[in-house]
Amino acid sequence: MKYYIIAGEASGDLHGSNLMKAIIKEDPKAIFRFWGGDLMKAQGGTLVKHYRKLAFMGFLEVILNIRTIFKNLSFCKKDITTFNPDTIILIDYPGFNMRIAKWAKSLGKDTQYYISPQIWAWKENRIKAIKRDVNSMYVILPFEKPFYENKHDFPVHFVGHPLIDAINQHNYLRLSEFKSKYELDDRPIIAILPGSRKQEIKKMLKVMLEVSSRFKNYQFIIAGAPSQPESFYKQTIKNSEGHFISNDTYNLLNNAHAALVTSGTATLETALFKVPQVVCYKGSWISYEIGKRIIDLKFISLVNLIMDKEVVMELIQNKFNTNSVTDALKGILNPNQRTKILENYEVLEKSLGGIGASENTAKLIISHIEKND
Numbered sequence: 443m444k445y446y447i448i449a450g451e452a453s454g455d456l457h458g459s460n461l462m463k464a465i466i467k468e469d470p471k472a473i474f475r476f477w478g479g480d481l482m483k484a485q486g487g488t489l490v491k492h493y494r495k496l497a498f499m500g501f502l503e504v505i506l507n508i509r510t511i512f513k514n515l516s517f518c519k520k521d522i523t524t525f526n527p528d529t530i531i532l533i534d535y536p537g538f539n540m541r542i543a544k545w546a547k548s549l550g551k552d553t554q555y556y557i558s559p560q561i562w563a564w565k566e567n568r569i570k571a572i573k574r575d576v577n578s579m580y581v582i583l584p585f586e587k588p589f590y591e592n593k594h595d596f597p598v599h600f601v602g603h604p605l606i607d608a609i610n611q612h613n614y615l616r617l618s619e620f621k622s623k624y625e626l627d628d629r630p631i632i633a634i635l636p637g638s639r640k641q642e643i644k645k646m647l648k649v650m651l652e653v654s655s656r657f658k659n660y661q662f663i664i665a666g667a668p669s670q671p672e673s674f675y676k677q678t679i680k681n682s683e684g685h686f687i688s689n690d691t692y693n694l695l696n697n698a699h700a701a702l703v704t705s706g707t708a709t710l711e712t713a714l715f716k717v718p719q720v721v722c723y724k725g726s727w728i729s730y731e732i733g734k735r736i737i738d739l740k741f742i743s744l745v746n747l748i749m750d751k752e753v754v755m756e757l758i759q760n761k762f763n764t765n766s767v768t769d770a771l772k773g774i775l776n777p778n779q780r781t782k783i784l785e786n787y788e789v790l791e792k793s794l795g796g797i798g799a800s801e802n803t804a805k806l807i808i809s810h811i812e813k814n815d
Contacts, residue, residue, distance in 0.1 A: 455493055636650060702771065723762065
């Protein structure tokens with residue numbers, strides 16, 4: 443069968459690649475055409491556009507790039523029409539993917555959505571479009587199933603969280619091997635995860651590195667995103683205490699004692715590696731002012747949202763400063779606080795459904811196609 447997949451961010455590339463791998467097990471003759479990244483490309487098929495050209499962060503950035511976004515939408519529709527897939531698989535990236543779903547459904551094309559738009563956070567009225575335009579929805583957070591089914595009478599499949607699969611499929615370096623590979627000293631490691639987009643990295647990394655000078659008994663290691671060149675980080679890192687490694691975040695988290703993490707998927711990854719963390723976020727002033735008026739959530743990190751309580755500290759916007767991050771980091775280095783966080787992480791992982799999200803979704807996607815043939 444022919445599958446057209448659209449993932450517009452680094453996390454979508456990761457989950458898309460594991461989904462493709464699982465689909466191939468079920469359908470060895472699968473033909474893929476997709477928007478995504480290097481991980482999806484490694485599974486075979488044709489990469490149409492890389493997510494590096496698609497990811498715009500915040501309200502202001504979207505407005506400034508609106509012409510590019512509409513050009514991409516137009517191109518995508520033509521490309522789908524030419525390819526004529528058996529199904530279109532949309533992975534997160536809702537601003538773009540919901541528009542494609544509307545267009546596709548109007549033409550009678552099959553649309554399946556993997557990793558739900560976060561309508562429980564904002565734009566809940568999107569449920570009308572989802573009910574109209576999405577044939578099948580696969581959710582990865584435990585609270586999403588009752589949200590859709592009990593509140594909005596829309597049946598969905600809870601498949602488990604694909605990060606558990608992504609993390610469990612690797613063989614990791616031991617601490618001594620990791621330190622030897624990157625020529626690190628014997629001090630415990632604090633990981634810095636400043637995000638994956640240039641706009642957020644610029645805002646986050648400077649403050650995170652300022653904090654490092656206050657913790658001489660620890661070494662700070664910056665996780666470079668695969669979407670950004672090392673030269674980009676070097677502009678900020680010079681004269682700082684931080685070391686830099688590129689495209690090896692999971693090995694870093696596997697050997698880290700604590701972490702400073704930009705809000706996003708990385709907060710959940712850090713929790714699954716059982717690393718106490720401080721969650722940080724700072725957006726442009728206008729994006730933040732708009733966002734706080736329309737997003738109705740108690741927390742911004744996935745860890746706290748899933749647990750429905752503050753498991754990890756969140757430092758947002760003006761609270762994200764050198765002194766606040768320093769105090770929060772001191773807190774998670776305290777043995778008693780660390781123990782409490784790690785206990786909550788165990789509960790969190792159990793709630794995510796265990797391994798097999800990619801395989802579960804692949805089987806459901808193929809079953810859905812066959813049922814509707």
